[in-house]
Amino acid sequence: MMGMTMKRKCLQIFTYIIISIGAILMLLPFVWMISTSLKEPLTVYEIPIRWIPEVFKVENYKRLFTDYNFGLYIFNSIKICILNILGNVISCSLVAYGFSFCKHRYKNKIFVLLLATMMLPGVVTFFPQFILFNYMGWYGTTLPLWVPAFTGSAFYIFLLRQFFLTIPSELIDAAKMDGCSDIKILFNIVLPMSKPALMVIVIYNFMAVWNDFFGPLIYIIKEEQRTVAVALNYLKSTYEGTSSIPITMAASVLLIIPSLLIYFFGQSYVSRGIVFKGVEK
Amino acid sequence: MLKIKVFLKKNKFFVFIAPWLLGFLAFTLIPMVSSLVISFTEWNILTPPNYVGFANYQSVFNDPLFYKSLRVTLVYTLVSVPIHVCLSILIALLLNSEIKCINLYRTIYYLPAVVSGVVVSLLWSWIFNSEFGLLNNLLLKFGIEGPRWLSDEKWIMPAMIVMSVWGIGGSIIMYLSGLQGIPKYLYESAKLDGASWWTRLIKITIPSMSPVILFTTLTGVIGGLQTFTQAYVMTNGGPNNESLFYAFYVYKHAFVWKQMGKACALAWVLFIVIFILTIIILKISKSKVYYESREGGDIL
Numbered sequence: 001m002m003g004m005t006m007k008r009k010c011l012q013i014f015t016y017i018i019i020s021i022g023a024i025l026m027l028l029p030f031v032w033m034i035s036t037s038l039k040e041p042l043t044v045y046e047i048p049i050r051w052i053p054e055v056f057k058v059e060n061y062k063r064l065f066t067d068y069n070f071g072l073y074i075f076n077s078i079k080i081c082i083l084n085i086l087g088n089v090i091s092c093s094l095v096a097y098g099f100s101f102c103k104h105r106y107k108n109k110i111f112v113l114l115l116a117t118m119m120l121p122g123v124v125t126f127f128p129q130f131i132l133f134n135y136m137g138w139y140g141t142t143l144p145l146w147v148p149a150f151t152g153s154a155f156y157i158f159l160l161r162q163f164f165l166t167i168p169s170e171l172i173d174a175a176k177m178d179g180c181s182d183i184k185i186l187f188n189i190v191l192p193m194s195k196p197a198l199m200v201i202v203i204y205n206f207m208a209v210w211n212d213f214f215g216p217l218i219y220i221i222k223e224e225q226r227t228v229a230v231a232l233n234y235l236k237s238t239y240e241g242t243s244s245i246p247i248t249m250a251a252s253v254l255l256i257i258p259s260l261l262i263y264f265f266g267q268s269y270v271s272r273g274i275v276f277k278g279v280e281k
Numbered sequence: 282m283l284k285i286k287v288f289l290k291k292n293k294f295f296v297f298i299a300p301w302l303l304g305f306l307a308f309t310l311i312p313m314v315s316s317l318v319i320s321f322t323e324w325n326i327l328t329p330p331n332y333v334g335f336a337n338y339q340s341v342f343n344d345p346l347f348y349k350s351l352r353v354t355l356v357y358t359l360v361s362v363p364i365h366v367c368l369s370i371l372i373a374l375l376l377n378s379e380i381k382c383i384n385l386y387r388t389i390y391y392l393p394a395v396v397s398g399v400v401v402s403l404l405w406s407w408i409f410n411s412e413f414g415l416l417n418n419l420l421l422k423f424g425i426e427g428p429r430w431l432s433d434e435k436w437i438m439p440a441m442i443v444m445s446v447w448g449i450g451g452s453i454i455m456y457l458s459g460l461q462g463i464p465k466y467l468y469e470s471a472k473l474d475g476a477s478w479w480t481r482l483i484k485i486t487i488p489s490m491s492p493v494i495l496f497t498t499l500t501g502v503i504g505g506l507q508t509f510t511q512a513y514v515m516t517n518g519g520p521n522n523e524s525l526f527y528a529f530y531v532y533k534h535a536f537v538w539k540q541m542g543k544a545c546a547l548a549w550v551l552f553i554v555i556f557i558l559t560i561i562i563l564k565i566s567k568s569k570v571y572y573e574s575r576e577g578g579d580i581l
Contacts, residue, residue, distance in 0.1 A: 012380060019375050023389045029447065030392070032415045033404050045413050091300035098297025107294060114301065117309055119499075119559065123507050123528055124552045127535050127544055128312030128319065134326065151304020182293065211397035213510050218536065229399045233514055236403060245407060252400040259395040267388070 037061070037249035044245050060250040068247075070254065072224060073231040077210055080145050080227060084209045085202050087149030088156055092201065095152050096160035097186045101172055111161075118154040130218060140221040145212075149205075156201045163197035164190060196269050203266040207259050228255050320545035330542070337546035346522060346530065347547070351554070353438070354527040358505030361442045365449050365501055366494060372449075373456035374486070387457065394450035402514035405444045406431060431516060434523040441511060441524060452497045459493040460486070491570040499562055506555055527551055 031051070036044055037060055039053045064070040099111055133144040167190060175185050191198070216230040226234070232251045236244060289296055320337055324330035341347050376387050393401075408415045409430035417427030430440040467485050476484065487494075512518050512529035519525075531551070535544035 012378070015375055015378050016380060019372070019386050022372060022375075023386055026389055026393060026447070026450075028415065029404055029408060032408065036407065047413065047418065049415065049418050091304075095298045095301040098294050102294035102297055104294035110298070113305075117305065119503065120309065121503055121507055121552060121555050123531060123548050124316065125309055125312045127531070127541065127548055128316035129308055130535070131315065131319070131326070131541065132307075132312055148304060148308050150300065151308065152301045154301075157301060182297070207395060211395075211399075213397065213399045213513075217513075229397050232399050232403065236514070248403055249407070252403055255400050256396050259397070260392070263391075263395050 033249050033252055036246055037253050039246045041244075041246055057246065060246050061254070063247060064251055064254060068231070068235060068251075069223075070228065070231065070251065073226050073228045074254075076142070076225060077227040077229070080142060081206050081209045083146035084149040085205050087146060087151075088153055088201060088205050089198060091150050091152035092156045092160050093186060093191060093198075095157045096164055097182070097190060099157070099161045100164035101169075101182070101185075101190075114154050114157060118158065126214075133219070139219060142220065142225055144219045145209075145215050153205075156205070159200065160194065160197055163194050167193055199266055199269040203262055203269065206262050210258060316545040316548060319541055320543075320549055322542045324541040325539040326541055327539075333542065337543045338550075340543060341546050341550060346525065347550075349522050350525040350527045350530040353523060353525055354506055354508065355554075356438060357441055357508060357526070358502055360438075361445045362498060362501040362505055364442065364446065365452060366498060368446065369449050369452040369456050369497070370487075370490070370494075373453050373460055374482075376453065376457060377460045387454070390453050391450035393447045394454075396448070398510035399514055401444065401448065402511050405440075405447075406515045409440055409444075432520050434521045437516065437520060437523045444511070452501070455493050455497060456490060459490040463489045488571045491566070495562070495566045495570050499559065502558055502562065503555055506551065506558075 035051050035053060038056045038058065040055070040057055043050070043053065099107065099114075104110075129144070130139075133139055138144050138147075171189060172185060175189055180188070211229060212227075213229045213233070216227045217233070220226055220230060228251075232248065232255055235251055236248045238244075295302070319330065321332060321334060322330035323333045323336070372390060376383060376390065396404075409417075411417055411427065411429040411432070414430075416430070420427040428436040430436050463486065467489075468481060471481050471485060507528045508526045509528040509532065512524050512526040513532070516524040518529055518533075527547075528551075531544050531547045534540045534547060
């Protein structure tokens with residue numbers, strides 16, 4: 001019996017060592033990014049690596065706002081995020097309600113179609129979408145970046161529907177008996193019960209839109225409409241090579257802070273496994 | 282007025298799904314059909330398109346860079362996805378043990394997954410810097426002289442794969458929740474029967490997680506074949522086109538060289554490649570994926 005606990009202990013220590021090494025490897029790039037972002041341009045070329053800069057050059061961050069207009073870019077990104085989240089929450093709720101509580105002959109067939117679009121690679125639809133938006137005169141505006149959200153997104157609809165189906169149908173039937181309209185049922189009964197699923201959508205959508213690079217890269221031409229992700233890339237290319245490293249790293253840190261905050265704030269929702277109950281199937 | 286009300290009530294289902302239906306038509310179906318049409322034309326967006334028959338497809342299949350970009354993209358996907366799956370399962374198994382601070386560890390492993398692709402690309406091009414970068418300086422500590430990761434055509438693909446491993450947190454979390462869904466009694470009875478750790482892994486853990494494995498493999502392959510940001514931000518397709526990812530090559534045709542027709546043809550070829558790979562994966566998995574029957578768990 002003694003050997004058993006010893007073996008257990010050893011195994012535990014071994015596990016600790018392995019996951020600690022892994023964790024350090026995962027964290028090092030972050031530390032390196034933050035450390036570089038606080039350095040003088042020339043001190044990044046010091047060997048051996050100096051992890052803690054001699055002088056903390058917080059000015060790199062200040063310059064993003066004073067010299068490079070990042071305040072505006074952050075505002076642009078947030079605006080597009082909010083419009084996307086709003087659009088997706090409203091339309092996905094409606095559509096998921098239709099798929100969960102309305103009856104129709106072709107409901108299942110149409111739902112399979114919806115699932116199939118989830119597997120559709122973006123590459124195929126992206127270029128013709130661009131042509132469509134260009135034709136509509138939306139090229140060079142931010143409209144292509146948020147209007148589609150108001151038609152919902154297959155993945156979020158799927159998640160919400162899986163969640164809606166866990167709501168007892170007796171509840172819905174009782175409300176119908178009392179003469180509640182469908183819209184009332186959706187807003188007064190179904191949605192309040194689905195807060196965790198809605199939170200997951202808000203978090204996922206925020207991260208997807210905030211981090212999106214390809215969309216803004218293609219559609220935005222005016223400097224004053226840029227989002228943070230695109231602005232970061234321009235910042236790098238405005239002065240390729242030389243002294244740009246600390247300031248691009250500072251902008252990188254700035255870009256990931258909101259995602260991290262949202263993640264910490266919403267962690268409990270995401271890790272509760274709501275997503276995977278549905279996805280597994 | 283009343284008529285409209287009756288109509289709406291009768292077709293309630295369609296009223297509710299109208300937003301998605303509209304989006305499906307406007308942003309998926311019509312663009313797909315039109316891209317198929319455009320792929321048979323020569324078009325620079327500014328002047329009206331000319332019908333050219335199969336010329337674009339001919340030009341695609343006669344283009345050595347097409348084969349190169351397809352090879353680069355396939356190698357990247359088919360090497361990185363299995364690595365991601367194996368590593369994620371391994372780490373998820375370790376993170377599933379009952380030890381102190383486990384939540385902190387889980388968070389740390391997940392963190393890189395929330396970082397934007399642009400930041401990942403910029404950060405790693407600095408990490409990969411052959412003289413002043415983090416990686417080669419660390420390797421030097423172990424007496425290894427690191428290669429010129431981003432400018433050596435032999436090392437660019439390993440560099441891309443190493444970089445992609447940093448972001449596996451998302452699938453680790455999926456495997457973790459998969460692991461937590463496995464009933465404990467299965468392990469207990471297996472232990473009573475004297476099954477070793479390895480047997481339990483192969484006979485219980487892996488089969489129970491097969492739906493998650495299928496899901497992460499599929500999304501990994503579909504995502505990997507559409508890799509774009511790394512090529513755009515880090516390498517511009519180089520050196521010697523060894524990181525000419527397919528999506529980047531399509532992008533260049535569409536937006537740099539203004540050849541919409543060929544871009545659409547290229548996109549359709551990729552679509553067919555993705556489709557075939559998806560079918561293969563689903564075929565292989567059909568006999569191997571184990572679905573636990575649970576209440577209301579079916580899609581339909």
